[in-house]
Amino acid sequence: MITSQIPTLHYFNGRGRAETSRVLFVVAGVEFNDVKNPFDNAEIKQRATYKQLPYLIDGDFEISQSIAIENYIANKYNLAGDSLVDRTRILSIAQASYDISIPIFTNDTDEKKALYKNETLPRFLSAWEKILTENGGKHFVGSKLSAADVSAYTTLENLYSKNYKEVVDKYPTLTNFKSTFEAIPSISDYLSKRPKDLFF
Template sequence: MSAKPKLYYFNGRGKMESIRWLLAAAGVEFEEEFLETREQYEALLQDGDLMFQQVPMVKIDGMKLAQTNAILQYIAAKYNLYGKDLKERALIDMYVGGTSDLMDPLLRYPFFQPELKAGQLNTILQKAKNRYFAAYEKVLRDHGGNYLVGNRFTWADLHLLEAIITVEEKCADILINFPLLKGFKTRISEIPTIKAFLQPGSQRKPVGDEIYVQTVRAVLPAITFLTTN
């Protein structure tokens, strides 16, 4: 029996959260080692575990994988969540890339200076509505199915659900003018493995608080934090 994947990151969302979502959706149990001190980070460096001196890092199938997209693509392909052919994978990559563009400022949001947060949040919400959610509403309308790509659940659907729920934490009625996305959210949230992950007590992480922010700043050198993959 192969060992469970082991995730190395902070006890918070960041770039690792989408990896947690994907493993959970695939029904894969995983372990986590939380970075809490600079010494832990330096020990990983000394052991050669961090190829680019960055986290996230995941130990899986005898590999030490760095780079978030590489980790996600491997997991999606391994658990048959990456489309049936090259064309579907291209669409999945495109949709995941767009969703990641929306998610990136939300992941950085806890680290913004207080005086900038209101303006930044307004920009994020406007882009969510006018650029990203409008685009995905059209995809669902044009595709005419329950999913973004093909006729089955893929990584692209999961990543969009994560983004919707994350944005809703900032603006509960963000989907008021997007009926297809509202139905999509309800439908994908009912997939048993995802439904379990959304329940209290799962390995899903809460919105980053000041403790999380201070831990990241204390553990990572500034240049590594700014370029964490």
């Protein structure tokens, strides 16, 4: 385990529930220890609140639960919204992100996969297309980059990498958002250096 003044994010060797937090650090321009634990790493799981990852250690502060970690990073680095309404909208996008992403990994029958592809995913993506379009097409919430954009980006990336690109590409504003986000210099640098051997 790394003891450091810079924040340490513990997760497995995958994007999963940690990638939004990682990209938040990148967007904020904050150096962090990106610890990709092997699955059998007992030490950090024992220390983690619920014996699960991700687990963030930032100085004296330690916290579990991916959305709480994201919210902490977003608040600390001014990516969490400037008003109560914006902060709440950003959290709503974060929770929708997990509603979209988790079934990608848990759907275990052809019936569930078809329902996901033909009903669940279009329901969520058409809602996001509407939210993004009505907000001007550039940012999901407010007029500047926020944690909502990061959550949405990592979710769209999950969908692209798990064979749902053709579904996403039916939504032009989302597709354009994804490529615009990837062109942000810090993001394109991060993506080019990110290991290619991630498990998920």
